[in-house]
Amino acid sequence: xxxxxxxxxxxxxxxxxxxxxxxxxxxxxxxxxxxxxxxxxxxxxxxxxxxxxxxxxxxxxxxxxxxxxxxxxxxxxxxxxxxxxxxxxxxxxxxxxxxxxxxxxxxxxxxxxxxxxxxxxxxxxxxxxxxxxxxxxxxxxxxxxxxxxxxxxxxxxxxxxxxxxxxxxxxxxxxxxxxxxxxxxxxxxxxxxxxxxx
Amino acid sequence: xxxxxxxxxxxxxxxxxxxxxxxxxxxxxxxxxxxxxxxxxxxxxxxxxxxxxxxxxxxxxxxxxxxxxxxxxxxxxxxxxxxxxxxxxxxxxxxxxxxxxxxxxxxxxxxxxxxxxxxxxxxxxxxxxxxxxxxxxxxxxxxxxxxxxxxxxxxxxxxxxxxxxxxxxxxxxxxxxxxxxxxxxxxxxxxxxxxxxx
Numbered sequence: 001x002x003x004x005x006x007x008x009x010x011x012x013x014x015x016x017x018x019x020x021x022x023x024x025x026x027x028x029x030x031x032x033x034x035x036x037x038x039x040x041x042x043x044x045x046x047x048x049x050x051x052x053x054x055x056x057x058x059x060x061x062x063x064x065x066x067x068x069x070x071x072x073x074x075x076x077x078x079x080x081x082x083x084x085x086x087x088x089x090x091x092x093x094x095x096x097x098x099x100x101x102x103x104x105x106x107x108x109x110x111x112x113x114x115x116x117x118x119x120x121x122x123x124x125x126x127x128x129x130x131x132x133x134x135x136x137x138x139x140x141x142x143x144x145x146x147x148x149x150x151x152x153x154x155x156x157x158x159x160x161x162x163x164x165x166x167x168x169x170x171x172x173x174x175x176x177x178x179x180x181x182x183x184x185x186x187x188x189x190x191x192x193x194x195x196x197x198x
Numbered sequence: 199x200x201x202x203x204x205x206x207x208x209x210x211x212x213x214x215x216x217x218x219x220x221x222x223x224x225x226x227x228x229x230x231x232x233x234x235x236x237x238x239x240x241x242x243x244x245x246x247x248x249x250x251x252x253x254x255x256x257x258x259x260x261x262x263x264x265x266x267x268x269x270x271x272x273x274x275x276x277x278x279x280x281x282x283x284x285x286x287x288x289x290x291x292x293x294x295x296x297x298x299x300x301x302x303x304x305x306x307x308x309x310x311x312x313x314x315x316x317x318x319x320x321x322x323x324x325x326x327x328x329x330x331x332x333x334x335x336x337x338x339x340x341x342x343x344x345x346x347x348x349x350x351x352x353x354x355x356x357x358x359x360x361x362x363x364x365x366x367x368x369x370x371x372x373x374x375x376x377x378x379x380x381x382x383x384x385x386x387x388x389x390x391x392x393x394x395x396x
Contacts, residue, residue: 004261004286004290005252005261005262005263005267006263007245007248007249007251007252007263008249008252008261008286010245010248010249011245011246011248011249013245014238014241014242014245014246015242015245017238017242018227018230018231018242019223019226019227019230020223020226020227021227025217025218027287028217028218029216029217029218029219030249031285031286031287032216032217033216033246033249033250034249034250034252034261034286035285035306035307038250040212040215041246041247041249041250042246042247042250043212044212044213044215044216044243044246045242045243045244045246045247045250046243047205047208047209047211047212047213048209048212048231048239048240048242048243048246049239049240049243050205050208050209051205051206051208051209051228051231051232051239052231052232052236052239052240052243053205054203054205054206054232063202063203063206063232064203065203065204065205069203087229087233088202088206088229088232089225089229092202108233109233
């Protein structure tokens, strides 16, 4: 039986390997890319290729165009305060807040026993070395506020103990702009426990 | 303020242009592609590039690796019966049923006035020429069973009239394996209108 041309099958398979892309969405994306002028397709291929050439910053492991990233090169950023995040996107989110003038450390994920991700898969070794060698005085743990993120923070707290650096976590409570009545139990219990005098 | 490296921004933008991919999924996909070994990324880039080199079969407009597609080249397929589909994926779906031994014609979409897609954007001219020149005796309209697909079928029925070819549509009714109680009004009215003596 005649089938789809092999390059089409290969494209569908490559798309299906992406997170959140099932069979139907792979087909929709492939059809979108291949109908009419192929500009979008070639642009996507080039964009993926170029991005794949990014390498982790040797200091903080943020994706960088080679060598230390702009933040690690910036002498105005406080090297004594390091904010630990799971992914490059998390770094960007904090950076956008404009509130943080220290440096970062990108773990490259979180410890997730159920997914078979152990501490050795993350950049924890380089973090400990950095804290020891560069007189880091405070490490802010900004892992995700969920079970794996909390577990990773607990692991890091223990691992950082011998360095003598102060270890802090981002405050947890109700989100600015959120509706009280929609806050779930976890959020409210965080907010109550961390309540402050006004 | 330091931002994401430019190749990363370009990748996020290219991903967001895909159908069904929003900001969050673009970030998830980009992070998936760029973490750890870049095998998946390079494979995707290559797959997109190779698929972009597919060209429409000059006969039926199915995506092909150059020249007529395997179905149009196959002398065992009945050239007098042409099944008209919207997309290459629709062709594949019918082909998988194993029930059809004629040939196909891929429209490249459907007439969709609300999306600004008129008949001239589809391969209707080549279809009419094909039917006239190749003594096609039957044209089976297999556009989608929805308003735009039905409108396209109506347009084609009129356009094909002067050729003298018999024009048919796929039967509509309840889907094999579906639950009666979940069939909607449109499905049931189709099924009732087309009821057959047993």
